[in-house]
Amino acid sequence: xxxxxxxxxxxxxxxxxxxxxxxxxxxxxxxxxxxxxxxxxxxxxxxxxxxxxxxxxxxxxxxxxxxxxxxxxxxxxxxxxxxxxxxxxxxxxxxxxxxxxxxxxxxxxxxxxxxxxxxxxxxxxxxxxxxxxxxxxxxxxxxxxxxxxxxxxxxxxxxxxxxxxxxxxxxxxxxxxxxxxxxxxx
Amino acid sequence: xxxxxxxxxxxxxxxxxxxxxxxxxxxxxxxxxxxxxxxxxxxxxxxxxxxxxxxxxxxxxxxxxxxxxxxxxxxxxxxxxxxxxxxxxxxxxxxxxxxxxxxxxxxxxxxxxxxxxxxxxxxxxxxxxxxxxxxxxxxxxxxxxxxxxxxxxxxxxxxxxxxxxxxxxxxxxxxxxxxxxxxxxx
Numbered sequence: 001x002x003x004x005x006x007x008x009x010x011x012x013x014x015x016x017x018x019x020x021x022x023x024x025x026x027x028x029x030x031x032x033x034x035x036x037x038x039x040x041x042x043x044x045x046x047x048x049x050x051x052x053x054x055x056x057x058x059x060x061x062x063x064x065x066x067x068x069x070x071x072x073x074x075x076x077x078x079x080x081x082x083x084x085x086x087x088x089x090x091x092x093x094x095x096x097x098x099x100x101x102x103x104x105x106x107x108x109x110x111x112x113x114x115x116x117x118x119x120x121x122x123x124x125x126x127x128x129x130x131x132x133x134x135x136x137x138x139x140x141x142x143x144x145x146x147x148x149x150x151x152x153x154x155x156x157x158x159x160x161x162x163x164x165x166x167x168x169x170x171x172x173x174x175x176x177x178x179x180x181x182x183x184x185x186x
Numbered sequence: 187x188x189x190x191x192x193x194x195x196x197x198x199x200x201x202x203x204x205x206x207x208x209x210x211x212x213x214x215x216x217x218x219x220x221x222x223x224x225x226x227x228x229x230x231x232x233x234x235x236x237x238x239x240x241x242x243x244x245x246x247x248x249x250x251x252x253x254x255x256x257x258x259x260x261x262x263x264x265x266x267x268x269x270x271x272x273x274x275x276x277x278x279x280x281x282x283x284x285x286x287x288x289x290x291x292x293x294x295x296x297x298x299x300x301x302x303x304x305x306x307x308x309x310x311x312x313x314x315x316x317x318x319x320x321x322x323x324x325x326x327x328x329x330x331x332x333x334x335x336x337x338x339x340x341x342x343x344x345x346x347x348x349x350x351x352x353x354x355x356x357x358x359x360x361x362x363x364x365x366x367x368x369x370x371x372x
Contacts, residue, residue: 011348012200012330012344012352012368013200013343013344013347013348014198014199014200030349031349031351034351134336144198146366148351148352148353148354148368149349149350149351149352150320150344150347150348150349150350150351150352151348151349152344152346152347152348152349152350153348157199158198158199158336158338160338161199161336161338162197162199162336162337162338162339163216163217163335163336163337163338164335164336164338165217165220165334165335165336166198166334166335166336167334168334168359168362168364171357171359171364173354173357176354178354178357178366180332180364182198182334
């Protein structure tokens with residue numbers, strides 16, 4: 001059965017990115033490299049991401065922008081991008097397709113579920129998108145990858161979400177990062 | 187050698203207490219009981235706490251207030267309470283003495299170090315006090331006890347502190363709580 005999962009790299013104080021995202025700085029200002037010292041997290045049969053995770057642009061599309069990841073993005077699966085601005089799907093190498101969804105998080109999830117064909121749907125980020133799905137009670141399993149750093153400013157996981165009860169179902173410590181898996185109670 | 191430690195029970199989103207503290211609700215509103223499902227954390231040869239951790243009063247002292255903990259508080263050691271309002275020390279049963287420090291966090295730490303006699307000084311809370319000591323670079327070891335709950339509002343650890351680099355030196359999972367120990371880099 002399809003599970004809705006979410007893997008997020010966070011600082012100890014809950015930030016997933018610094019402020020002031022730009023084309024050169026997908027994760028914004030600050031020591032954000034330390035957030036992403038592990039492997040890229042791309043386990044899912046379909047993905048959903050917010051527009052700001054897809055690119056630094058706002059407003060109407062610059063059609064030449066096809067994500068941060070080059071010709072062969074690491075998703076190798078359908079990716080649904082939440083946006084207010086319509087755009088035709090973009091087919092990349094390696095099985096990644098970016099489909100732009102303008103009618104909200106629930107239709108996006110329905111499309112992703114259908115595309116996942118029984119596999120898991122992964123909410124890829126950023127924090128604002130994850131927070132919307134958490135607030136909607138749509139995430140089954142939240143996997144936090146906690147880097148040993150305090151950022152102090154930026155995009156914050158859980159903002160506007162709580163209160164929420166969780167069940168911790170896994171803990172794993174690697175060299176730098178602490179991996180905490182939570183099941184979200186319904 | 188004296189280490190400055192800090193044990194804090196926090197929600198996944200970094201809150202140590204809810205809003206609206208009162209005499210009936212030391213930890214404020216919300217499902218804060220779930221923050222404190224483990225044992226009380228009272229390992230230290232001397233303690234420092236903020237006035238709001240000592241009591242719900244603000245402004246001039248109500249001298250009849252002697253803390254939340256009854257006649258025999260769980261500290262069994264000297265406790266230094268940060269306040270803007272002078273008050274004579276209060277001797278409790280079981281070795282706990284509350285000494286009121288009006289000249290700031292550094293003099294309080296100096297007094298606590300002297301009183302600890304080579305043992306550890308524990309910063310007992312709340313969040314605002316811990317954040318001041320973190321910002322001052324005065325805490326050697328931070329032990330977070332992460333409860334599986336999102337609170338959403340309240341007193342937040344790390345507010346105004348970052349950026350800060352840490353080293354994780356311990357991880358322990360108990361039934362409900364995840365215990366993360368960090369050494370604070372200088």
